[in-house]
Amino acid sequence: MTDTLPESMAGVRLPGNSTVEPVTVPVPVPGARQVLLKTKASSICGSDIRAIYREHLGHGAEAYQGVIAGHEPCGQVVAVGAGVRRMSVGDRVVVYHIAGCGVCEECRRGYEVGCHEPFRAAHGWQRDGGHADYILVEEDSCILLPEPLTYVDGALVSCGFGTAYEGLLKAGVGGRDRLLVTGLGPVGLATAMLGRALGATFVVGSDINEGRRQQALDLGLVDVAVAPEDLDAAVAEATDGLGCEVAIDCSGNASARHGALRNTRAWGRCAFVGEGGDVSFAVSDLLIHKQITLYGSWVTSVRNMEDLLEQLVRWQLHPEVVVTHRMPLSEASRAYEIADSGEGGKVCIVFDEDGE
Incomplete structure (x- = not known):
């Protein structure tokens, strides 16, 4: 564990009808093989707009369960649960945003997005996402963010890129x-x-x-x-x-x-x-x-996402160049309005200067 964490945190939910609902919720505690991240950047995806923000259209994989929004998070490890082996406090992490059952054919391929078991839960859809000060993730959903990529770069890789x-x-x-x-x-x-x-x-x-x-x-x-x-x-x-x-x-x-x-x-x-x-x-x-x-083609695999991060460093590319709006969590409502308008490029919620 790191220094004492706060008991509560700010976040937002998407109740539909093109609205954003600010909430205050407890800071989660990591369980076995889980990692707690301090969120640094959390971008808005077109799927958030299409299937959640305007109205709750989804079922199955796209069923929104009233959780903290945001399925494109990137952050830094601040606490680890029992049995965590790869991640350490201080690591910079990109999150593969779907946690599957881990044993079905799709999960074993690394394509947890295709998992059909009841255990499957996507951040921002069925489990709390990145539009909050902290986010609880499974260790096997974490991919190390290499230098010199930024947290915004990492957020964009977690789904869109x-x-x-x-x-x-x-x-x-x-x-x-x-x-x-x-x-x-x-x-x-x-x-x-x-x-x-x-x-x-x-x-x-x-x-x-x-x-x-x-x-x-x-x-x-x-x-x-x-x-x-x-x-x-x-x-x-x-x-x-x-x-x-x-x-x-x-x-x-x-x-x-x-x-x-x-x-x-x-x-x-x-x-x-x-x-x-x-x-x-x-x-x-x-x-x-x-x-x-x-x-x-639907999302990607954990392995291909890891490969992409490596290639971005080699190619000296930064996904964040497509971001036209960086906004704090307190302006999440306006951020979603901008994303919904389709007038700009990518919209990203950043949590402090490290998100830059």
Whole structure:
């Protein structure tokens, strides 16, 4: 244990109806194989907005249980429970935000996100998340945050950048590929950044929001950023009419998903990463006759997240460059309003100067 901890802490819950509820709750005590973190940064994910903040839409894995919000936390170990073997007080930690049963096939693969057992609980959904001064996590959910990555970098990796990386790995992006990213929200920006780092030779981005398109260009993450109505022409110009070897939809929008498939080159690869919604398309014309491989990709594994952190150091990349708003927990309501507006990039709640 570290120095004496406070008995209570500030946090926020999401009761629905686009509201944020400040609460004061006890500081948890770590049990066996558990770790208590002092939260340093906790970013807001589009899934929080879509399925919890506006209204509670989810069931199963997305069922919100009235817990402390926030499934993208990063912090520093301040206390450990009995049997903890890898983590020590003072360690900087990224949290894989789903704790599974540990023994099913998906958990043994490292994809606790796919666990279907009653033990499965995601931070910010079924167990308390990162929008509080402290967060209690399982030791096997902890990944060491390497220097020189910041706590904000780590928070973004814990879901959004990890999700982007997984989709790119499934699609096998490399130096022979031109990449199309539909939806330039935070996950789309992450996909563009990491796709270029993996070797994509040309990156086309598309989004309905002009501000997001400009942000992607200003950060140098894409070579071209266009509105959806200009997408086909932009891809045709960039690829001599062939289409991109890889397309990744990060929007969850039916039209954008269709655009991603439509602009994937014959024998290319397309991945759907954005959650929610649906899509209808001519299967023979867009998939079978073009011999496209279509992937569904959900979050990532513990191992791939650990690998991503290592690669970010080697690539000298900082995910935090996509953050446009850093706000204290006391301004969580405003932070969610900004995230809901879709006008900026990533919104992150930071707890002290170390979150920077």
